[in-house]
Amino acid sequence: MAVISQNLSPIVATPSFPILSNQNEHKTITESSSLAVSLKNCKTITELEQLHCHMTKQGLNRDHSAMCKFMSACTEMGTFDSLNYARKAFEQFKEDGDTSGSSFMYNCLIRGCSSLGLCDEAILIYNHMVDMGIAPDKYTFPFFLSACSKIAAFSEGVQVHSAILKMGFEDVYTQNSLIYFYTECGEVVCGRKVFDEMRERNVVTWTSLICGYARMGFAKEAVDLFFEMVKEGIRPNSVTLVCVISACAKLRDLELGERVCGYIEESGGVKANAQMLSALVDMYMKCGATDAAKQLFDECVDKNLVLCNTIMSNYVQTGLAKEALAILDEFPAQRLRPDRVTVLSAISACAQLGSILWGKCCHGYVLRNGLECWDSVSNALIDMYMKCCKQEMACKIFDHMTNKTVVSWNSLIAGLIRNGDIDSAWKIFNKMPESDSVSWNTMISGLVQESMFKEATELFRVMRSKGIKADRVTMVSIASACGYLGALDLAKWIYAYIEKNEIHCDIRLGTALVDMFARCGDPSSAMHIFNKMEKRDVSAWTVAIGAMAINGNGNQAIALFNQMLKQGVKPDGVVFVRLLAACSHGGLIEEGRYLFRSMTGIHGISPQIIHYGCMVDLLGRAGLFEEALDIIKSMPMEPNDVIWSSLLAACRMHQNVDMAAYAAQRIRELAPERTGVHVLLSNIYASAGKWTDVANVRLELKEKGARKVPGSSSIEINGKIHEFTSGDESHPEMSQIALMLEEMNCKVRDAGHVPDLANVLLYVDEQEREYLLSRHSEKLALAFGLISTGPGTPIRVVKNLRICSDCHSFAKLVSKIYNREIIMRDNNRFHLFRRGTCSCNDYW
């Protein structure tokens, strides 16, 4: 608006202008054809001004027909200056001729404003026209509706629609514009209604609705409508095809895309233009047919900027950053200059590669060409410098930005979190002038990455209280946090929330939900969601198999795996980790051996060190030490501390003291910082009664100044998560908990339980050790669960470490004595205690 009302530069008066300066100087431009030619030849605003000057001399500035032609020419020039001039000339015309002007003149101005994006201005001019008592004609509405569409001025458009109905305009142009207006405002159904009620439709009618559907995310409907159109015998043009091809790209549906291409070839009528080529390249890239896209691109002899930008941005989005940058080499030969879109992709590619060298080059180009004024470009630079670990540079760009957008803040926060500085990210997040769902999602997923699960769920609560809509990304993070917390009530709430808010459950969210329920000890809900998923990739199958593994259901895990193979999903290394773990927990030795062999033999996956670790675990647990050692010896890589730790854990289970010492020695050499080893080893010595060795290990531990990771258990009561650490007395209801513990201890002792003191590492007297043992975090949580829930309610406890053997036999007895199901998750699997037994069959 400001642009159009600014002062014009003074008109430079020149005696004549090109078209009239030939032989017939005396001849005036009275003939309309002559004026039309003169106008058509005007290339600059100065020439227009000169022409208007000349018209004034001839008195034509008061001639309605001449002025219409003049204003039309101004509009067609399409610059702010020409539009301004048209407006000024129009004002003068009205004043001099004492007239209100005509609808044609108003149409010119509305059209000019709309095409320059001055849509508010276009609406004002329309209103002014109506106020002046000038009736709009059938040309007015398309221009006006186009302006309304661009700024989604819904009520203005609807008002005009009723005016159109009253005036009885039923021409196809107006109706087409209405379809476009409604779809652009997100009211596809209204657009469809206009379409359905039309008596006569042309290719633009169909195309408008097809594009409307595609733009609003109804890509499937767009493609269906296209085929319906073809069936009706309407020939699509290049615009239609661009739309429908881009709809196929949105659907990531190559088959459909190729069907459309097949139609184009069959009909032979539509010649592929540059826009269609770009749309095709985009479609092939998005559908994963990179080679087809590249071939089309390479075959094109006169590549334009959009085509290059299309392939570049797609390369970046597919993670092919090098290929994206290689497209830049084509630019000089095609006489192309990178624009802001090109630069955006290039910077993004550098960020992906972590290439500060190329990144600085891009930055230089941006500065030399004044592109930093585009905030998207500056935002991309912030992201790039953050990803290249140049935090200072990123902050400098951020500080220098005159209008920081929410994306600038988001990029900064995401960068800080990526670089591990969650505290600074928190501070900046709280200082943001405005935030959107991405800001919250970034922060929540950052907290999850930092294992701050309770904080993540709390922030999610705040997010909702501020009225920020949670989306798929939010829910993936929250589901993951909930899974780690093992909070089943929260899990159920999350699932209900997703259903209630109709958050689309795609493959990623589905996978996250399956994993969440699996970790919360609800495998049937996990499988329910898994079975409902539309598509399942190897990750989805992996979490489902994991759901079986964590509950010790080895056979079902294997059954799922076979089902996966049957459906043609290619296994990867990760799924074998879960499978082997499932075999290990279920004691399925033979099956484990077979699966391990099938990795190389059938699926062509070479085992990584983690798979060897699984095998050592599997064999070690079964007491097959010789075979476990053979596996270690057969490894193509050096065994690491994890491998020896698996063996050490098995030694503990089977009281194999000699091999334990050997394994512990290997771990000391490989990872002297691992203090957990000392704990394990000390436990093994303690169980074997080798107290001198226990003392030695303890001494060594003391010298290193290391401490055991404190055990912690949590329990969810009425949606609140209570956390207990070993020996912790800080809980507000500690006195009742202590009383309950005492009662439990008495009852289990009466039932024949003898405390397994080997589980206490500290070198203290027996009585003290017994006390410490009775205050293990899982026992505290259990006692709290018993006093906080009604009789018969299952109790769910989540522990951060492996459950200790004393607590395990304690829990078995508690489940019997108090007639409760106890579901306890440790860092490895679930234990379901029921009527005095555990689902792990004491094998964990």
Place this chain on the structure above:
DNA sequence: GTAGGGTTAG
């Protein structure tokens, strides 16, 4: 006169 391709952060 109406319809169209490439754009940063989670």
